[in-house]
Amino acid sequence: MPDRTSPFLILQSIGKTFASGVTALENVNLTVNEGDFMSLLGPSGCGKSTALRIIAGLSSPTSGVVDWRGAPLQQNDIGFVFQEPTLLPWASVYDNVWVPLRLRGVSRKQAEPQIAEVLERVHLTGFEDAVPRELSGGMKMRVSIARGLVTRPRILLMDEPFAALDEITRFKLNNDILELWQERGFTVLFVTHSVFESVFLSNRITVMAAHPGRVFDQLPIDAPYPRDAAFRTSAQYAELCRNTSDTLSRAMGMETADAVH
Amino acid sequence: MPSIEVAQPIVIDADEARRIRRRKIERTGSWLLPLIIMVAAIALWDRICVWNGIPQYILPRPGVVLTTMIEDAGLLFSSLLVTLRITVLSLALAVIGGVGLSVLFTQSRFIEMSLFPFAIVLQVTPIVAIFPLINIYVDDQTTKLLLCAWIVAFFPILSNTTLGLNSVDRNLIDYFRLNGASRWQTLWHLRLPAAMPYFLGGLKIAGGLALIGAVVAEFVAGTAGQSSGLASRIIEAGYRLNAPRLFAALILISLTGIIIFLLLSWISHLALHRWHESALKQEQ
Numbered sequence: 001m002p003d004r005t006s007p008f009l010i011l012q013s014i015g016k017t018f019a020s021g022v023t024a025l026e027n028v029n030l031t032v033n034e035g036d037f038m039s040l041l042g043p044s045g046c047g048k049s050t051a052l053r054i055i056a057g058l059s060s061p062t063s064g065v066v067d068w069r070g071a072p073l074q075q076n077d078i079g080f081v082f083q084e085p086t087l088l089p090w091a092s093v094y095d096n097v098w099v100p101l102r103l104r105g106v107s108r109k110q111a112e113p114q115i116a117e118v119l120e121r122v123h124l125t126g127f128e129d130a131v132p133r134e135l136s137g138g139m140k141m142r143v144s145i146a147r148g149l150v151t152r153p154r155i156l157l158m159d160e161p162f163a164a165l166d167e168i169t170r171f172k173l174n175n176d177i178l179e180l181w182q183e184r185g186f187t188v189l190f191v192t193h194s195v196f197e198s199v200f201l202s203n204r205i206t207v208m209a210a211h212p213g214r215v216f217d218q219l220p221i222d223a224p225y226p227r228d229a230a231f232r233t234s235a236q237y238a239e240l241c242r243n244t245s246d247t248l249s250r251a252m253g254m255e256t257a258d259a260v261h
Numbered sequence: 262m263p264s265i266e267v268a269q270p271i272v273i274d275a276d277e278a279r280r281i282r283r284r285k286i287e288r289t290g291s292w293l294l295p296l297i298i299m300v301a302a303i304a305l306w307d308r309i310c311v312w313n314g315i316p317q318y319i320l321p322r323p324g325v326v327l328t329t330m331i332e333d334a335g336l337l338f339s340s341l342l343v344t345l346r347i348t349v350l351s352l353a354l355a356v357i358g359g360v361g362l363s364v365l366f367t368q369s370r371f372i373e374m375s376l377f378p379f380a381i382v383l384q385v386t387p388i389v390a391i392f393p394l395i396n397i398y399v400d401d402q403t404t405k406l407l408l409c410a411w412i413v414a415f416f417p418i419l420s421n422t423t424l425g426l427n428s429v430d431r432n433l434i435d436y437f438r439l440n441g442a443s444r445w446q447t448l449w450h451l452r453l454p455a456a457m458p459y460f461l462g463g464l465k466i467a468g469g470l471a472l473i474g475a476v477v478a479e480f481v482a483g484t485a486g487q488s489s490g491l492a493s494r495i496i497e498a499g500y501r502l503n504a505p506r507l508f509a510a511l512i513l514i515s516l517t518g519i520i521i522f523l524l525l526s527w528i529s530h531l532a533l534h535r536w537h538e539s540a541l542k543q544e545q
Binding site: 053056057058078080082084086088089090091099100102103104131132133 | 432433435439441442451536
């Protein structure tokens with residue numbers, strides 16, 4: 001289990017301005033430690049998804065540096081989970097999870113132990129041959145998570161992965177992802193606009209403000225893991241949620257104050 | 262231990278029962294109604310001939326057409342084979358050309374910008390108008406007909422497949438990029454399968470067009486009297502006022518078109534039924 005104190009990823013004064021002239025990010029400084037479960041929490045338009053895309057290398061920053069602490073990040077090291085399950089609709093669950101390995105030249109047969117293991121971890125054993133349309137929204141998201149984890153990445157980037165799911169399913173997946181995270185010790189950067197979700201999952205929350213997107217505040221969530229259903233109803237959780245919610249309100253209040261000027 | 266299943270009677274309310282009954286009637290009606298209408302139309306055709314005493318060389322009775330089809334089977338079916346060969350070959354070439362070109366288009370916007378207008382010009386110019394040129398430049402009869410049918414058939418495949426290749430979920434493209442997929446891997450594992458429903462839609466249209474192209478080409482070329490497909494049988498029968506054979510050839514062409522359409526629909530269903538919305542609806 002990593003100690004969550006050694007820096008793993010440092011964003012140094014990242015800025016992003018689109019060709020349209022919109023400034024999505026301005027001077028974003030952020031340190032993610034090895035083994036962190038960090039949430040990026042903010043209103044829509046605060047550039048949290050843009051930040052994630054820049055970290056993933058899907059988009060380049062206009063200014064600033066993405067510093068992986070000197071270690072050149074291989075493609076294996078990043079797992080990405082989108083808001084939508086983003087699966088190949090024609091491929092079976094097995095073949096969907098195989099995709100990242102297949103693109104790295106691993107044959108279907110060779111990939112078998114890895115795929116079987118990760119499918120078991122997300123409770124999808126027995127569904128190998130189903131195609132996405134035969135699965136529920138929650139199950140599709142599990143496939144997407146399995147696909148993100150099958151390469152054993154050091155960091156998992158998640159872009160509002162559970163936003164489209166119903167609450168019961170979301171709680172279940174919250175528990176599952178925490179379990180996986182504790183077991184495997186990878187680092188998570190989790191984009192969300194849900195205060196409750198971010199408090200339940202993270203050990204640190206970065207609250208962002210919008211127009212332009214920037215880091216507003218960082219909050220440690222000092223509640224011990226494992227966190228379970230009891231934690232969801234505890235006074236501590238309620239208190240942490242209130243704090244976080246206040247900070248988010250202030251982040252959004254600042255935005256309106258700016259607009260008035 | 263094998264257990265014996267006891268069929269439990271399912272309790273259904275009146276509304277649900279009505280719905281089931283309705284569905285059953287609709288399913289039977291979907292094939293029974295067209296059949297009844299068809300038989301009635303043929304019977305009416307026959308009656309009209311008899312009542313008005315129409316001579317055979319103007320409008321033959323259906324029975325006569327059927328006897329002609331059986332009597333002239335050797336001639337008609339060998340002609341059908343000629344037309345069918347042109348149709349299938351040109352369709353195959355249209356698939357190769359259409360898919361090949363659309364793949365080329367997605368590799369470079371510039372190639373698409375440069376070439377797509379030519380494809381449209383080729384499509385909008387009536388084939389009958391182009392044919393005299395082909396007739397001058399191409400000697401071989403089969404090549405002539407093939408070229409003609411190909412021009413008509415390839416455009417729907419090209420335009421549909423191009424659309425399909427460009428309609429891939431942006432996030433999936435990003436996902437492939439993130440995983441270091443090469444251009445070839447993205448094409449093979451993502452773009453081509455995603456374009457499949459569009460391609461198959463184009464193929465269904467192209468199948469019918471290839472047959473039309475083959476027949477039209479032969480019509481235009483047939484006046485030179487070198488071909489032996491169904492179209493030349495029709496022209497020949499027309500000259501000789503052999504209306505029964507004309508009808509028989511016409512029916513054969515139309516049956517061929519239907520069979521081609523059904524075959525391609527079936528292929529499309531096989532390829533898509535597990536995952537694509539368009540095929541799911543047909544299943545129910």
